[in-house]
Amino acid sequence: SYELTQPPSVSVSPGQTATITCSGDALARKYVFWYQQVSGQAPVLLIYVDSRRPPGTPYRFSGSRSGTVATLTIDGAQVEDEADYYCLSSDSSAQRLFGAGTKLTVL
Amino acid sequence: QLLLQESGPGLVKSSETLSLTCGVSGGSITTFDFQWGWIRQPPGKGLEWIGSMFHTGTTSFKSSLRSRVRMSADTSRNTFSLRLMSVTANDTAVYFCARQTYDWGPGAYFDAWGQGILVIVSS
Numbered sequence: 005s006y007e008l009t010q011p012p013s014v015s016v017s018p019g020q021t022a023t024i025t026c027s028g029d030a031l032a033r034k035y036v037f038w039y040q041q042v043s044g045q046a047p048v049l050l051i052y053v054d055s056r057r058p059p060g061t062p063y064r065f066s067g068s069r070s071g072t073v074a075t076l077t078i079d080g081a082q083v084e085d086e087a088d089y090y091c092l093s094s095d096s097s098a099q100r101l102f103g104a105g106t107k108l109t110v111l
Numbered sequence: 112q113l114l115l116q117e118s119g120p121g122l123v124k125s126s127e128t129l130s131l132t133c134g135v136s137g138g139s140i141t142t143f144d145f146q147w148g149w150i151r152q153p154p155g156k157g158l159e160w161i162g163s164m165f166h167t168g169t170t171s172f173k174s175s176l177r178s179r180v181r182m183s184a185d186t187s188r189n190t191f192s193l194r195l196m197s198v199t200a201n202d203t204a205v206y207f208c209a210r211q212t213y214d215w216g217p218g219a220y221f222d223a224w225g226q227g228i229l230v231i232v233s234s
Contacts, residue, residue: 035218039158046207046224047158058222090158094218098171100148100160100211 006030006095008103015109022078026091036074037092113137115225129195133208140166146211147191151204
């Protein structure tokens with residue numbers, strides 16, 4: 005079965021660039037989507053169709069996908085960006101797949 | 112603005128059936144532009160897709176849950192529902208309902224979410 009692999013945690017200082025990866029065979033043929041989840045709240049869509057930002061997503065967030073790896077980049081991470089980040093994709097039978105999530109620490 | 116709100120019991124006994132409903136306001140569920148889905152999150156863990164459906168009743172479920180899951184829609188009330196049978200402590204989670212974009216091949220995503228409801232399975 006398909007899986008999406010993310011690093012459990014990423015830590016950066018304020019103003020640095022944070023990079024969160026999501027890898028899996030499904031990404032070779034399917035789009036990736038990224039969510040931010042602040043503790044206790046519903047996830048919020050950050051990036052859709054690999055690299056597009058919905059209204060409201062700050063420009064410091066960007067996404068890309070190449071082969072079986074997708075990347076979420078935060079240029080100039082801020083303290084308020086501390087959250088859990090999840091990637092989402094699909095497998096060949098349209099099953100929705102979430103990555104296990106990455107906890108971003110900015111301090 | 113589309114709003115989704117989960118409702119249902121917050122406590123379910125082990126081996127019984129978990130039943131939740133998602134009320135949708137600000138938009139109709141009777142559209143083929145979107146599906147309607149359920150996602151859950153056990154305490155301290157990640158997100159898990161449970162299943163999605165069209166308002167017509169066409170459904171797709173996570174393979175490992177397929178034998179225990181049912182989803183249905185009530186177009187007159189603009190709601191859709193989840194039933195998870197034979198629950199165990201492993202089904203304790205926050206359950207989210209969400210709107211899913213149409214998947215024309217390369218994937219789909221959830222663009223609107225409810226706030227979530229915690230369901231605890233007790234022994």
